[in-house]
Amino acid sequence: NRQNIDVYRSLIFALFLASSMALVFGCGEAPVDAESDVGMDEDIAEDVEPDIPEPEPVTTDLSPGWHHIENTAARRTRHTAIRAGNKMIVWGGWGGDFYNTGQVYDPHAENFFSVWGPTNTLRAIEPRAYHTAIWTGDEMIVWGGMNGENETVKLADGGRYSHETRNWQELAPSPLSGRAIHAAIWTGDEMIIWGGVLQNDEYATDGAAYDPQSDSWRTIDAPDGYTGREVYKTTVWTGEEMILWGGRLLNGVPASDGWRYDPTNDEWTEIAVPPEPINFRAAHTSIWTGEEIIIWGGYYASGSYARETSRILSYNPTTDSWRIIPRDSITASGRNYPSGVWTGEEAIFFGGITDRAQNRGIRINPATGVSQSLADSNRPTARVAHSAVWLGAKMAVTGGDDRDGFALSSTYVYVP
Numbered sequence: 379n380r381q382n383i384d385v386y387r388s389l390i391f392a393l394f395l396a397s398s399m400a401l402v403f404g405c406g407e408a409p410v411d412a413e414s415d416v417g418m419d420e421d422i423a424e425d426v427e428p429d430i431p432e433p434e435p436v437t438t439d440l441s442p443g444w445h446h447i448e449n450t451a452a453r454r455t456r457h458t459a460i461r462a463g464n465k466m467i468v469w470g471g472w473g474g475d476f477y478n479t480g481q482v483y484d485p486h487a488e489n490f491f492s493v494w495g496p497t498n499t500l501r502a503i504e505p506r507a508y509h510t511a512i513w514t515g516d517e518m519i520v521w522g523g524m525n526g527e528n529e530t531v532k533l534a535d536g537g538r539y540s541h542e543t544r545n546w547q548e549l550a551p552s553p554l555s556g557r558a559i560h561a562a563i564w565t566g567d568e569m570i571i572w573g574g575v576l577q578n579d580e581y582a583t584d585g586a587a588y589d590p591q592s593d594s595w596r597t598i599d600a601p602d603g604y605t606g607r608e609v610y611k612t613t614v615w616t617g618e619e620m621i622l623w624g625g626r627l628l629n630g631v632p633a634s635d636g637w638r639y640d641p642t643n644d645e646w647t648e649i650a651v652p653p654e655p656i657n658f659r660a661a662h663t664s665i666w667t668g669e670e671i672i673i674w675g676g677y678y679a680s681g682s683y684a685r686e687t688s689r690i691l692s693y694n695p696t697t698d699s700w701r702i703i704p705r706d707s708i709t710a711s712g713r714n715y716p717s718g719v720w721t722g723e724e725a726i727f728f729g730g731i732t733d734r735a736q737n738r739g740i741r742i743n744p745a746t747g748v749s750q751s752l753a754d755s756n757r758p759t760a761r762v763a764h765s766a767v768w769l770g771a772k773m774a775v776t777g778g779d780d781r782d783g784f785a786l787s788s789t790y791v792y793v794p
Contacts, residue, residue, distance in 0.1 A: 440772065444756040445791045447774075451481055451494060453785040454777045458511035459765030460518060462541055466767045466774050467518055469497060469511060469539075473785035476505035476525040482541065483776075483789070485769050498544040503537035510562030510610070512569050514590060516540065519569050521549065521588070524558040532556035532577045538590065550593045554586050561613035563620055565641055567591075570598070570620055572639075573609040581606030581628055587641060598639070601646035607633050607660075611715065614666040616695060621671060623649065623693065624659040632660035632679050638695065649693070652700040656689050661714035665725045670694045672703075672725040672744055675716040686712035686732055692744055704747050711736075717766035719773050721794060726773055728752065728766055728792070735760040735781045741794065758790040 457471025462482075469480030480497035509523025521536030534556040536549040552571070560574025560582065572585035583606045585598040607625035614621055623636030634657045636649040651657050655678070662676025673691040688711060690703040716730035716739065728739030737760035739752040764778025764786070776789040 440791060440793050442793045443753045444758065445793070446756065446758075447483075447789040447791060451776060451787050451789055452477070452479070453787040455763045455779045455785040456507035457765060457777055458509060458520070459767050459774075459776060460511050460513045461767050461769060462513050462518065464770060465541070466769060466776075467497065467511075467513075467539075467541065468765065468776055469518070469520060470506050470509055470523065471777065471785075472507040473787075476507055478502045478505040480539075483774060485772060485774070485791070497539060497541075498546070501546045502539075503535060503546065503548065504533070506533055508558035508575075509533070509536075510560060510571070512562050512564040514564060514569075516542075517590065519549070519564075519588070519590065521552070521562065521569070521571060522554075522557050522560055522574065530558075532558050532575070536588075549588065550595065552586055552588070552595050553597050554584065555582070557582050559608065559610050561609040561622065563613060563615040565615060565620075568641060570639075570641065572598070572613060572620070572622070573606065575608075581608065598644070601637055601648070603635075603648070604637065604646075605633065605635075611661075611663045611718075614664050614671055616666060617668075619695065621649070621693075621695060623664070623671075623673070624662060624676070626660035632658040632677060634658045636693075649695070650698045650700060652691055652693070653702065656687060656691065656702075659687070659691070663716050663718040663727060665718045665720050665727075667720055667725065667744060669696075670744060672718075672720075672742060674718065674725070674727045674740070674742070675713050675730055677712075677714060686714060688712035690742055690749065703742060703744060703749065711738075715762055717764060717775065719766050719768035721768055721773075724794065726752070726766075726768075726792070726794070728773075728775060729758075729761050729764055729778065731762040735762045735779060737761065752792065759786060759788060761786055 453473035454471035459466055459468045466483040470477050479499055481494050506523035506525045509520055511518055511520045518539045523533050524530045534552055534554055538547045557574030557576050561572045563570050568587040568589050570587045574582045576582050583600040586595050588595050607627050609622050609625050612622050612625050620639040625633050627633055634651055638647045658679045659676045662673050665672045671693040677686050692701045692703055713730035713732050713736050716727040718727045725742045730736050737757050742749045760781050761778035766773055766775045773792045778786050780786055
């Protein structure tokens with residue numbers, strides 16, 4: 379029944395709160411995933427730089443479709459992955475232990491061990507999962523998250539990592555209380571942290587902005603009428619404003635309101651409500667195209683029953699208006715917590731969870747309204763709580779939980 383499905387989801391990953399349950403995080407021993415005999419590198423787990431074997435050739439000129447990147451990474455889920463120039467930096471997460479290690483994926487490398495190289499752990503911040511990471515153009519900034527063996531601890535610290543020098547630097551203490559599953563965006567000048575789950579498992583209603591030039595913070599208060607909610611996949615940066623919409627409220631009910639934040643003037647504005655019957659949404663993913671926000675996945679309220687949706691929504695901040703994008707050609711089912719990237723022409727969504735993790739996805743061209751399912755051939759292992767990053771000509775998908783809740787080490791590349 380539906381209640382059992384909600385309990386299953388909350389045990390797989392702590393993002394899914396049943397309306398009557400507190401946030402749960404599973405920290406038991408996770409076996410090596412069945413798809414590969416490559417597990418956690420013991421040297422990396424001990425923060426020691428691994429020996430580099432003889433390089434092996436890899437293919438970098440890939441045909442359209444899915445491609446499995448062999449022997450790539452440590453098992454990890456609830457990690458972060460960001461685009462850093464033409465590379466992807468994967469950091470932190472959990473895979474039987476909490477990690478403060480990372481790896482760098484270079485899709486243009488000519489040999490295996492320049493494809494994946496560990497980030498330096500010297501003076502790295504403490505291990506964590508459910509944190510955030512952004513790229514400033516020079517550094518990766520990590521903040522917040524949780525760790526702990528028997529009782530999870532929400533963190534309020536962070537660090538800056540330079541891929542060029544491979545050095546870490548701690549951030550100045552923040553004015554925020556410890557939290558996880560929050561939102562983080564980079565404005566070009568500041569990293570804005572908003573919302574999240576607090577130590578008491580309630581949703582935060584505040585935020586702060588960090589300036590790396592001065593290594594200083596400023597507080598951001600919530601607008602009048604704002605209710606705490608899950609925001610980590612529902613927040614985007616437009617180039618001028620941070621926009622968040624919907625999200626799961628503490629009682630499990632999806633929200634229908636949304637807000638725009640102008641950091642220059644420190645001002646909030648409430649946005650228009652989408653058309654019925656899908657004007658409520660939670661556990662969805664939002665993608666910024668440069669002109670509008672594309673929203674897919676999640677669930678909406680139908681009486682007291684939460685139902686996944688494959689309806690595609692679009693919000694235009696210039697006109698403060700919504701539209702529903704046709705879904706005639708979509709065969710991918712609705713799901714919660716899919717990953718999403720923007721290619722410059724299309725939004726690509728993949729994975730997520732219904733009653734179990736999914737391994738299908740969709741492509742959406744908002745200009746033409748054309749939507750299509752991703753190729754089935756060689757598609758990845760089903761997963762949720764994974765990461766997806768657009769690298770200029772291909773999408774890299776790595777890590778996450780499989781259908782049994784075990785952390786994955788595999789990475790796949792999708793070429794449109």
